[in-house]
Amino acid sequence: MSKKIILTGGGSAGHVTPNIALLPGLRERGFEIHYVGQADGIEHRLIAEQGDVIFHSIEAGKLRRYFSLKNLTDPFKVLKGISEAKRIIKEVKPDLVFSKGGFVSVPVVMAAKGKCPVLCHESDFTPGLANKLAAKYADRVLVTFDDTLQYVGKKGIHTGTPIRRELFSGSRVRGLDFLGFSGEKPIILVMGGSLGASALNDAIRASLDTITARYDVVHLCGKDKVDESINIPSYRQYEYIGPELPDILAATAVIVSRAGANALFEFLSLNKPTLLVPLPKGASRGDQLLNAAYAAKKGYSMTLLQEDITPERLVHDINELYENRDEFIARMKKDSTLDGTDEVLECIDEITGDNR
Numbered sequence: 001m002s003k004k005i006i007l008t009g010g011g012s013a014g015h016v017t018p019n020i021a022l023l024p025g026l027r028e029r030g031f032e033i034h035y036v037g038q039a040d041g042i043e044h045r046l047i048a049e050q051g052d053v054i055f056h057s058i059e060a061g062k063l064r065r066y067f068s069l070k071n072l073t074d075p076f077k078v079l080k081g082i083s084e085a086k087r088i089i090k091e092v093k094p095d096l097v098f099s100k101g102g103f104v105s106v107p108v109v110m111a112a113k114g115k116c117p118v119l120c121h122e123s124d125f126t127p128g129l130a131n132k133l134a135a136k137y138a139d140r141v142l143v144t145f146d147d148t149l150q151y152v153g154k155k156g157i158h159t160g161t162p163i164r165r166e167l168f169s170g171s172r173v174r175g176l177d178f179l180g181f182s183g184e185k186p187i188i189l190v191m192g193g194s195l196g197a198s199a200l201n202d203a204i205r206a207s208l209d210t211i212t213a214r215y216d217v218v219h220l221c222g223k224d225k226v227d228e229s230i231n232i233p234s235y236r237q238y239e240y241i242g243p244e245l246p247d248i249l250a251a252t253a254v255i256v257s258r259a260g261a262n263a264l265f266e267f268l269s270l271n272k273p274t275l276l277v278p279l280p281k282g283a284s285r286g287d288q289l290l291n292a293a294y295a296a297k298k299g300y301s302m303t304l305l306q307e308d309i310t311p312e313r314l315v316h317d318i319n320e321l322y323e324n325r326d327e328f329i330a331r332m333k334k335d336s337t338l339d340g341t342d343e344v345l346e347c348i349d350e351i352t353g354d355n356r
């Protein structure tokens with residue numbers, strides 16, 4: 001009889017892609033793979049693309065640190081989600097629940113307590129609210145940053161973060177062909193996260209005339225944020241890129257991006273010099289600022305604070321990053337801990353009794 005695992009996590013791509021990165025290793029180990037998320041969440045679309053993963057949907061209330069009228073109704077959604085998750089766990093009988101965070105994961109982890117082992121993974125420098133709650137029900141809390149161990153206590157294990165294998169198999173030739181670029185100019189990839197980033201999008205577009213004089217630009221701008229009025233031969237914009245992403249990354253010289261931990265460590269694992277524009281404190285709990293500071297301290301990337309962005313400063317920093325790219329690449333190549341896929345799978349082996 002095959003082993004069974006329930007993966008959970010959602011709300012943004014960053015809570016889903018590390019789970020996707022584990023799928024090849026879980027398949028090799030013979031797991032029957034289930035995923036619990038929200039029917040209207042990004043996790044449903046991303047997991048549907050994986051083919052052999054069985055998706056289950058539950059209700060989930062968002063956990064907020066600020067006042068909102070929804071705080072009065074969302075606790076009932078959490079309770080409903082716990083009930084639905086208990087039913088799924090009773091039906092599936094998993095050997096393990098693996099949680100990547102996001103508010104949808106909390107009912108699943110709570111429902112799994114006492115029914116099977118639970119592993120949580122925290123990507124950011126400090127744990128988010130969902131993972132703080134989930135950690136109380138977990139057997140182990142795996143972390144991306146070694147510095148995060150101080151926040152998670154005795155349950156913590158430093159593993160790094162899982163990186164999707166397909167990202168390492170990109171082809172520059174295929175990337176150039178897809179984009180329609182000649183390859184004569186270096187390519188900049190701009191990523192604002194799966195939900196887009198208006199401030200970053202606006203800054204890039206305000207600087208396009210100057211930037212495209214030297215570079216070709218690929219802009220992943222987020223859902224409904226393509227600007228059809230822009231017609232520049234050296235500029236390509238997309239809401240989202242799927243299977244072509246590894247090829248685009250292979251063709252990319254440097255990246256401009258938000259500082260979500262999962263995307264950041266994907267760039268680091270690929271040795272891509274990156275200019276990080278972290279979400280400011282007022283727009284988040286400050287985790288991206290800490291992620292960016294960590295990468296800059298290691299000498300892997302540069303940081304440009306959102307409040308400091310001007311078209312001139314953005315162009316200056318992109319040029320500085322590109323001109324010093326070899327130094328950034330050399331430092332990243334020396335770090336063997338940037339891809340944590342094998343380490344996370346080893347923890348899964350240990351807790352499910354697979355002594356490979």
